Amino acid sequence: xxxxxxxxxxxxxxxxxxxxxxxxxxxxxxxxxxxxxxxxxxxxxxxxxxxxxxxxxxxxxxxxxxxxxxxxxxxxxxxxxxxxxxxxxxxxxxxxxxxxxxxxxxxxxxx
Amino acid sequence: xxxxxxxxxxxxxxxxxxxxxxxxxxxxxxxxxxxxxxxxxxxxxxxxxxxxxxxxxxxxxxxxxxxxxxxxxxxxxxxxxxxxxxxxxxxxxxxxxxxxxxxxxxxxxxxxxx
Numbered sequence: 001x002x003x004x005x006x007x008x009x010x011x012x013x014x015x016x017x018x019x020x021x022x023x024x025x026x027x028x029x030x031x032x033x034x035x036x037x038x039x040x041x042x043x044x045x046x047x048x049x050x051x052x053x054x055x056x057x058x059x060x061x062x063x064x065x066x067x068x069x070x071x072x073x074x075x076x077x078x079x080x081x082x083x084x085x086x087x088x089x090x091x092x093x094x095x096x097x098x099x100x101x102x103x104x105x106x107x108x109x110x111x
Numbered sequence: 112x113x114x115x116x117x118x119x120x121x122x123x124x125x126x127x128x129x130x131x132x133x134x135x136x137x138x139x140x141x142x143x144x145x146x147x148x149x150x151x152x153x154x155x156x157x158x159x160x161x162x163x164x165x166x167x168x169x170x171x172x173x174x175x176x177x178x179x180x181x182x183x184x185x186x187x188x189x190x191x192x193x194x195x196x197x198x199x200x201x202x203x204x205x206x207x208x209x210x211x212x213x214x215x216x217x218x219x220x221x222x223x224x225x
Contacts, residue, residue, distance in 0.1 A: 008151060034213065034214075041219075042218060042219070043115075043201050043203070043216030043217055043218055043219055044154070044201070044203075044214075044216050045216070046213035046214065046215075049213065089153055089154065097142070097159060097161050097167070098156060098159060098169060099144060099156065099159075099203075099205075099214060100156060100170065101146070101153045101154040101155070101156075102153055103152065103153045104152075104153045
């Protein structure tokens, strides 16, 4: 399939290490944020979400942190595995109905 | 449960030709979206729909049209294809908007305009 994200920022980590992927969003009125994972040749897949009235939300091996003061979102992946290699996008829910995506970060996991 | 299905998977168009990208979902979702993704870039919202009979423009609607006559289907129409429309197109759907209503994506349609 097509290799998306050829010119995206890249984060390289060793298997077993923790990964932190960052995202800056633009609209202070956004009330809902989502992280998606996109593997090569596939559509994005939901990872985790967070409402704007929360600072932190944890899932299985993933944690999302939201800092509304500086409009910053981060995704932390614990014990990164080769299967985590993908492009990661943050998305924000604007004006109730629009789901707008950020630029994305490519995560490369080395053995 | 098929989820979101897009057809075709690949297509090559000549400049000025028209085509319709099909998208159907079997999850009874109210919200549907069309995005395009250029190489090395994120997803840009083209059009979206909050229910049958209702559509609205996204970030990059120029050169495209949509319709939503049924809950299941949300076709995207290119009337006069241009090289700038070469991209991968993704359709998505969600039951609602906001928290706890994740969007499900199709596998994408890779379009090349020559």
